[in-house]
Amino acid sequence: MPPLAGHPAAPRRGRPDYDQETVLRRAIDLFSRQGYHATSMGDLARELSLTKSSIYHHIRSKEDLLETALNEALDNLGAVLDRAEAHRTGSAYQKLCDAVEDSIEVLIAHLPSVTLLLRVQGISMVEQDALRRRRKIDDRLVTLVRAAAAEGALRDDLDPYLISRLLFGMVNSLAEWVRPNSRYDARQLTTAVATIVFDGLRAPGPGIG
Amino acid sequence: MPPLAGHPAAPRRGRPDYDQETVLRRAIDLFSRQGYHATSMGDLARELSLTKSSIYHHIRSKEDLLETALNEALDNLGAVLDRAEAHRTGSAYQKLCDAVEDSIEVLIAHLPSVTLLLRVQGISMVEQDALRRRRKIDDRLVTLVRAAAAEGALRDDLDPYLISRLLFGMVNSLAEWVRPNSRYDARQLTTAVATIVFDGLRAPGPGIG
DNA sequence: GTCTATATCCTGATAGAC
DNA sequence: GTCTATCAGGATATAGAC
Numbered sequence: 001m002p003p004l005a006g007h008p009a010a011p012r013r014g015r016p017d018y019d020q021e022t023v024l025r026r027a028i029d030l031f032s033r034q035g036y037h038a039t040s041m042g043d044l045a046r047e048l049s050l051t052k053s054s055i056y057h058h059i060r061s062k063e064d065l066l067e068t069a070l071n072e073a074l075d076n077l078g079a080v081l082d083r084a085e086a087h088r089t090g091s092a093y094q095k096l097c098d099a100v101e102d103s104i105e106v107l108i109a110h111l112p113s114v115t116l117l118l119r120v121q122g123i124s125m126v127e128q129d130a131l132r133r134r135r136k137i138d139d140r141l142v143t144l145v146r147a148a149a150a151e152g153a154l155r156d157d158l159d160p161y162l163i164s165r166l167l168f169g170m171v172n173s174l175a176e177w178v179r180p181n182s183r184y185d186a187r188q189l190t191t192a193v194a195t196i197v198f199d200g201l202r203a204p205g206p207g208i209g
Numbered sequence: 210m211p212p213l214a215g216h217p218a219a220p221r222r223g224r225p226d227y228d229q230e231t232v233l234r235r236a237i238d239l240f241s242r243q244g245y246h247a248t249s250m251g252d253l254a255r256e257l258s259l260t261k262s263s264i265y266h267h268i269r270s271k272e273d274l275l276e277t278a279l280n281e282a283l284d285n286l287g288a289v290l291d292r293a294e295a296h297r298t299g300s301a302y303q304k305l306c307d308a309v310e311d312s313i314e315v316l317i318a319h320l321p322s323v324t325l326l327l328r329v330q331g332i333s334m335v336e337q338d339a340l341r342r343r344r345k346i347d348d349r350l351v352t353l354v355r356a357a358a359a360e361g362a363l364r365d366d367l368d369p370y371l372i373s374r375l376l377f378g379m380v381n382s383l384a385e386w387v388r389p390n391s392r393y394d395a396r397q398l399t400t401a402v403a404t405i406v407f408d409g410l411r412a413p414g415p416g417i418g
Numbered sequence: 419g420t421c422t423a424t425a426t427c428c429t430g431a432t433a434g435a436c
Numbered sequence: 437g438t439c440t441a442t443c444a445g446g447a448t449a450t451a452g453a454c
Binding site: 033034035037038119121122123152153154155156157158159162163165166167169170172173174176177184188189192193195196197198199200201202203204 | 242243244246247328330331332361362363364365366367368371372374375376378379381382383385386393397398401402404405406407408409410411412413
């Protein structure tokens with residue numbers, strides 16, 4: 001593909017780093033599909049129809065691309081919690097529902113970067129920093145679950161920590177198979193997750209009991 | 210660490226490939242922690258207190274280690290479905306519950322290899338083959354869910370495919386944080402997953418409604 | 419802004435001494 | 437069974453012409 005359809009010589013009107021953004025987008029996309037470590041700058045060059053060296057006119061290093069991607073994901077997920085926690089009206093349960101819903105929306109809207117974040121496990125500084133930030137977010141989610149449990153909205157026979165891990169484990173698992181133009185949109189996915197997790201799969205009504 | 214405690218010159222009594230097994234175990238462990246592509250044979254050599262070249266006395270190639278690991282995971286997960294499907298007595302719902310429970314047990318018992326499998330996304334033959342085998346397993350799980358839904362055991366307002374993805378997404382998410390000697394054993398995790406997914410998180414009894 | 423050419427290092431893997 | 441020495445290829449990144 002050429003550098004995104006219809007912009008072979010697009011002037012810089014209000015968008016000073018269009019090409020840098022293109023390289024970043026394609027890189028994140030490729031990384032999220034093949035894995036960061038399994039993707040070489042040669043792979044990225046082929047994807048961009050450029051030579052390896054040309055890429056370095058737009059970016060500083062491969063690791064820089066990763067760092068930018070991870071920060072994008074972390075910023076957006078952090079914002080989800082900012083919003084949920086800011087709701088001073090509404091129960092903790094409601095805040096938790098909001099967090100679940102918004103997390104799914106962010107995951108869908110920023111699928112490649114969030115996917116990349118969820119697969120980070122390396123030992124480089126960039127990866128370690130991302131893991132630290134992610135752990136803080138996870139802690140805030142546990143706090144949200146704990147508050148909803150303390151409120152009496154959630155069943156009390158399960159550890160809030162465990163609930164949080166499993167609940168957002170299900171949410172995050174969406175990144176492994178949801179694709180753009182999927183048969184499910186964010187609303188359907190949100191409904192499905194919320195229904196299963198809060199109401200359960202068992203058929204309601206005069207059921208098995 | 211030396212080559213596993215207390216076996217510096219362990220004779221081959223009934224175990225013809227002890228050292229090969231040791232290399233494999235350490236490799237899978239390292240791969241599952243750092244990622245296969247992010248782990249070099251140099252890293253593995255350091256972990257084994259060997260030189261790179263010495264490793265090749267025990268194994269054929271790095272990719273062979275990966276293939277063996279993925280097949281271990283796939284064989285065990287496939288066996289879970291063999292067992293579940295073989296239960297000719299019992300409802301489809303019961304078979305599904307068994308599959309969930311057994312999957313979690315296999316995931317815990319073979320944590321490194323299953324973790325590795327769940328993170329496969331590469332383009333090499335070995336990875337593609339593993340993805341194909343995994344897709345077949347996923348299909349069998351969907352079939353199990355579909356049967357339970359057709360039976361009327363599961364709520365009918367959610368697509369069985371979607372249910373299966375989310376249910377086993379939650380199960381598989383255990384690989385991302387469960388560790389040996391965790392505060393939760395397989396039984397507790399199974400109970401928690403089954404409780405959340407089948408009964409839901411909402412507090413039971415004279416509740417919110 | 420892209421190219422060719424190159425530097426430097428690291429990768430997986432092999433040969434052969436001990 | 438482990439070692440040293442080595443290989444060919446590929447990795448990220450840079451220099452400088454156009």
